[in-house]
Amino acid sequence: MRVITGAISHETSTFTLVPTTYESFDERFGHLRGAEILRFFRGTNTPTGGFISGAEAHGFDLIPTVFAEAHPSGPTPREAFDAILDEMLGRMADAMPADGVLLELHGSMVAEGIDDGEGHILAAVRGLVGPGVPIVAQLDIHSNVSRRMVEVADVLIGRETYPEVDMAARGRECADVLVRILRDGVRPTMALCQIPMVWGMNQVTAHSPMREAIAELHRIEAQPGVVCGSIATCYPLADVPDMGASVYVVTDHDLTLAQTYADGLGDWIFERRAAWHIPMPTTREALRMSGAEGRFPMIFADRNDNTGGGSPGDSTGMLRAFVDAGLRDACVLYIVDPETVALCGQVGVGAMLTLDVGGKSSPLQGAPVRMTAEVVALSDGRFRYDGPMYAGLEGHMGPSAYVRQGGIHVLLVSAREQPFDTAFAGTMGLDPRTMRYIGVKSAAHFRAGFEAWAGAIHVVNEPGLHGWDMPFRRLGRKVYPLDDI
Numbered sequence: 001m002r003v004i005t006g007a008i009s010h011e012t013s014t015f016t017l018v019p020t021t022y023e024s025f026d027e028r029f030g031h032l033r034g035a036e037i038l039r040f041f042r043g044t045n046t047p048t049g050g051f052i053s054g055a056e057a058h059g060f061d062l063i064p065t066v067f068a069e070a071h072p073s074g075p076t077p078r079e080a081f082d083a084i085l086d087e088m089l090g091r092m093a094d095a096m097p098a099d100g101v102l103l104e105l106h107g108s109m110v111a112e113g114i115d116d117g118e119g120h121i122l123a124a125v126r127g128l129v130g131p132g133v134p135i136v137a138q139l140d141i142h143s144n145v146s147r148r149m150v151e152v153a154d155v156l157i158g159r160e161t162y163p164e165v166d167m168a169a170r171g172r173e174c175a176d177v178l179v180r181i182l183r184d185g186v187r188p189t190m191a192l193c194q195i196p197m198v199w200g201m202n203q204v205t206a207h208s209p210m211r212e213a214i215a216e217l218h219r220i221e222a223q224p225g226v227v228c229g230s231i232a233t234c235y236p237l238a239d240v241p242d243m244g245a246s247v248y249v250v251t252d253h254d255l256t257l258a259q260t261y262a263d264g265l266g267d268w269i270f271e272r273r274a275a276w277h278i279p280m281p282t283t284r285e286a287l288r289m290s291g292a293e294g295r296f297p298m299i300f301a302d303r304n305d306n307t308g309g310g311s312p313g314d315s316t317g318m319l320r321a322f323v324d325a326g327l328r329d330a331c332v333l334y335i336v337d338p339e340t341v342a343l344c345g346q347v348g349v350g351a352m353l354t355l356d357v358g359g360k361s362s363p364l365q366g367a368p369v370r371m372t373a374e375v376v377a378l379s380d381g382r383f384r385y386d387g388p389m390y391a392g393l394e395g396h397m398g399p400s401a402y403v404r405q406g407g408i409h410v411l412l413v414s415a416r417e418q419p420f421d422t423a424f425a426g427t428m429g430l431d432p433r434t435m436r437y438i439g440v441k442s443a444a445h446f447r448a449g450f451e452a453w454a455g456a457i458h459v460v461n462e463p464g465l466h467g468w469d470m471p472f473r474r475l476g477r478k479v480y481p482l483d484d485i
Contacts, residue, residue, distance in 0.1 A: 001060035001182060003175075004095050004129075005037075005051050006088045007104035008121055011072040011142065013237040013310030014110060015470050017362055018416070022080035024070035027415065029393065031084075033091070037064035044392045047104040047138040050171020057172075058179045063098070065091035071416050072310035081111035085121060089128055100178045101125060101135045104171070107143020107158070108235035115240040115474075119148035126152050134181045134188070136174045140164070141203075143232040146242040150192040154181065155250050158230030160214055161205045163420075163448035165388045177228060177250075188227055188250050191258035193266035195245040197480045199233035200277030201303060201459050204444055206451075209275045216268060217247075220261045225251050229261065231269070233276075237309055237466055241476030245269065273480050280461035283321035283439070295455030296436045299446070304464040305365070306443040307416035312336060312361035316369045317462030318439045319358060319410065323369060328407030330437035333425060334397070336361075338414040344375045344401035351375050355403065357410065364465050373403040373410070376429065381415060383427045389420040389448045402428040409435070418442035421449025 010020065025031050032040055041048040048067065055062035066088040070076070092098075103125065109117025118137070125135060134154040139145070141159040149156060155177050159170050180186040203210050213231060221229050229249040236243065247265045251258040269276075281289065283300050290298055305315035313336030322330050335358045347353050353375070356368035381397030398414030409430055419425070419440050422432050432438050433453060440446045443459070451457065461467075478485050 001099045002063060002097070003055065003060050003100045003102055003178065004063045004065060004092050004098045005048065005102040006065040006092065007048060007067045007069060008084055008088060009069040009104060009106045010076060010109045010117070011106050011140065011235060011310065012075055012108055012110035012117070013072060013466065014075060014239045015237055016074050016310040016312070016465055018073040018310060018312055020070055020073040020076045022083060024073060025068040025084060028069050028071055029067070032067040034064055037067045038062070045165070045168045045387060045390060046393070047167050047171035050168040051102045051175055053168065054172045054175020058175065063095045065095065072308055074310070076109070076111040078112040081114065081117070085124060089124060092125065092128055096129070098129060098133060099182055100133060101129060102174055102178060103135065103137040105137050105139055107139035107145060107232065108238055110238055110240060116146045116148055116242060119146045119152065122149055122152040134178060136178045138170050138174050139232070141233055142235040144235055144238060144240065144242045144244065145192060145232050145246045145248055147192060150190050150248060154188045155190065155228065156230065156248055157228055158232055160217070162203050163389060163445045165448050173228065186227060187253035189253050189255045189258055190248060190250045191255060191262045193247045193262040194477070195247065195266045195270050196477055196485060197245045197270055197273050198236045198482060199245045201280065201443065202276045202278045203233045204447060209272060213269060216265060220249065220265060223261070225254050225257055226261065227252055237470070239472050239474045241474060243475055244477065244479050277481065278459065280459050283318045283460045283462060286458040286460050287321065287325055290456060290458060293456055297432070297438050297455055298436065299438045299440060299450060299454050299457045301443060301446060301457065301459045302439065302441050302462050303443040303459050304462055304466045305441050306418060307336065307441055308418040308445055309443065309466060311464060311466050312365060313416045313441050314358040314361050314365055315462055315464040316358040316366035318460065319369050320366065322408055322437065322439060327437050329435050330407060331409040331430060331432060331435045332411070332439040333419040333432065334411045334413045334441060336414070336416050337412050338399065341399050341401045341412050341414055344403060344412070345378055345399065347375060349375050349378055357412070362465060364463060366463055371403065371405045373405040375401060376404050377402040379428055381413060383424045386421055386423045389445060395424060397424055400428065402430055419446050419449070
């Protein structure tokens with residue numbers, strides 16, 4: 001049995017000022033081709049790692065084509081999008097005939113002139129392989145799922161955890177379902193319920209109420225005739241017609257059953273729409289409120305400047321609040337500021353200098369913070385994740401500097417990435433576990449490596465490009481809470 005695989009993945013903010021280029025797809029894990037994809041991802045907690053383990057378990061040949069994933073940023077230029085897709089299609093054509101296709105996609109990709117990147121990719125692959133070859137795709141939990149995606153693919157399977165620690169498991173599930181189609185005669189039929197709702201920050205799957213939503217999904221998946229189902233909490237930073245939450249369910253040749261379950265779970269979620277949102281204080285407010293808690297370390301998560309959502313990563317509200325409060329044993333992970341990193345590199349480790357940190361991408365990100373700091377360490381930014389997210393993969397933060405002003409420790413980086421774990425900080429000689437106050441540029445993925453030992457966690461609201469007042473103009477339906485429904 002021959003199965004073709006490929007990946008084109010990008011989470012696209014239509015509001016960010018961070019551009020996407022063809023070269024952006026070479027920055028995260030590399031723009032990989034052919035057999036190097038198997039070598040790179042074997043044994044890793046990634047969807048493609050799950051495809052590989054599925055192929056090995058089921059004994060089918062997995063034929064890799066292209067892997068291209070960019071950090072979250074603005075829409076992909078059409079020329080770059082077409083070039084990457086054309087290369088993948090060309091390699092797929094060379095690998096034909098095939099029995100099936102496994103794709104790693106995101107679910108919220110936007111290119112110039114294309115609002116639904118995944119729908120476009122899936123349609124192109126379908127046009128190549130024909131109607132009789134099953135296409136199974138793995139999606140992020142933060143997907144804006146379109147009807148075109150559901151119509152063109154045979155099966156879509158979304159991640160079920162946030163933080164997304166189940167990437168390999170969902171990739172393996174894709175491989176298992178594909179084998180059921182090819183060997184057991186399962187006839188997948190998929191239905192979509194687009195929920196008129198933007199999901200808020202109350203979506204961490206280990207906690208209530210999101211835990212109950214996943215339990216309800218699993219109850220449906222256990223029913224006779226159901227192959228699989230998924231909840232997409234949406235990617236809310238894209239001004240496109242399909243932005244919004246959804247449920248999609250696959251049955252064995254029973255569209256009525258699939259639609260009934262999808263609509264039922266969609267209604268269940270929408271009835272609880274207020275529960276998916278939580279208040280987000282500023283860092284200053286959270287510091288005041290948490291003073292009586294006494295549970296350390298306290299983590300402050302800057303949702304609006306989450307580089308994992310496409311933000312620049314250089315907003316200064318959190319850092320300024322830490323400085324103004326005169327905190328001791330406090331750190332910020334990370335501030336993207338290659339200009340300041342370069343200055344630190346010029347003077348070297350041990351030097352003291354005055355720096356204007358952050359706030360360089362846009363006035364909306366806040367003004368730079370003046371610091372008189374010691375350069376504690378410098379790095380080329382290379383490290384290896386210790387998981388559970390991306391366990392085993394190498395990360396690249398670019399040239400980086402660890403600076404300290406009094407009791408405030410800051411990691412300055414050149415590449416935009418959120419702290420999934422403490423591995424990079426460790427390479428710089430900073431152990432966040434010894435801090436009392438930890439600021440992270442992340443919405444929730446940091447929890448995978450931090451929550452087990454955190455005393456308290458506060459999601460905070462600081463000024464930035466991705467605040468809650470973004471000017472949506474192209475949404476295809478009214479959605480709560482942007483609309484009063």
